[in-house]
Amino acid sequence: MKFDVEYISFFVIQVDGEDNQGNKRCKHYQTLDGDDYAESELSSFLGSEFTKIAKRNAERNPKAEQVPTKIGRFGAEPGYDLDSNPNYNLFARLRTAETMDLFQEHAEAMVQAYMDTSAIRGGAVFIVRAKYNKLFDEPFIFVLKCDFEQKIARITDERSLLNKVEMAINAKNMKSIMYPHMPEEGMLELWELKIHQSSHARYFEDFLKYVEYEKSMPEMMNEQVLGFVHQYIDQVFEDNEEAKERETQEMELWACSEQRELQQKWTPEQVVEASNILIEQKPDIEMKLKLGNMTVKALLADFGDRLHIAKMGSRYVIVMEGDGLLFDKGISPVELLDPEPLEQIVERIQRKAEEEEAVEVW
Structure with a gap:
């Protein structure tokens, strides 16, 4: 050229x-x-x-x-x-x-x-x-x-x-x-x-x-997700203007926060339905979240398909699935693992959650 x-x-x-x-x-x-x-x-x-x-x-x-x-x-x-x-x-x-x-x-x-x-x-x-x-x-x-x-x-x-x-x-x-x-x-x-x-x-x-x-993808997503939120608020609080106003203020404060906690308002089906509208416009939209000190990076399209979020007691669990598992540079003992069945892990997490709840009650 x-x-x-x-x-x-x-x-x-x-x-x-x-x-x-x-x-x-x-x-x-x-x-x-x-x-x-x-x-x-x-x-x-x-x-x-x-x-x-x-x-x-x-x-x-x-x-x-x-x-x-x-x-x-x-x-x-x-x-x-x-x-x-x-x-x-x-x-x-x-x-x-x-x-x-x-x-x-x-x-x-x-x-x-x-x-x-x-x-x-x-x-x-x-x-x-x-x-x-x-x-x-x-x-x-x-x-x-x-x-x-x-x-x-x-x-x-x-x-x-x-x-x-x-x-x-x-x-x-x-x-x-x-x-x-x-x-x-x-x-x-x-x-x-x-x-x-x-x-x-x-x-x-x-x-x-x-x-x-043109707006960046984060700006576009923020606007569209807030649009979904306002539609949801209008439907749920249709006959209660005071509750609608209070919920709107809370959600706008949530949207402006640099780091946001899980809101626990929508079902997985509602989340997937809203996500699909965004994914149709841009299939490679990324999603990042932190669980404790661990960072997860995936595509928004993975949610509900290859990535699942659950709760056990007061603890959050993220389940990810895929056909292969690869490690980057720096060999660790984890790479020698013979994976145990998922059911055993779920039982262990459940016991841990129950023990922690018992300690809190005591």
């Missing part, structure tokens, strides 16, 4: 103050056409970055709420086209600039807009127009940001030994925007772009105020 650079503009952002909240300045260093870029040091510095960015995977509904790579979609009011979106227009002008001077002008406008974001850090910004000539006549726009590295030094000679580099950058933690989004080779989504940034940072999301992002 080879991208041919048509134009590239190189800017340096400097921010005074250790908290990156001081005076911000931007300087344009150079704008090059494709021939000059190929002969410059920028060519070797950026190397295969464009291919890496294009091939970087991003999910429309990521498995976590904070992920480094996201797909964004330009927002528009119903009945309006893409060019009604201010963020889209920044990219469109760069894609259609007919001269290097025009490209530089539009690149400067984009960097100035980026400068207005909160908590911006100093570093180098590259605005690039490049073509993937193998498949497309239309160009791509890449926005690349490298933060300044702290306390960088290089070896010089035997007298001075070390020479401090004031403004050092590298491509290791480069942030990037690619427009348009290419879900797979040969396909373009003009309404979408792909951003890559530190998962805890929101530089590009702050910058692109009119770009929307």
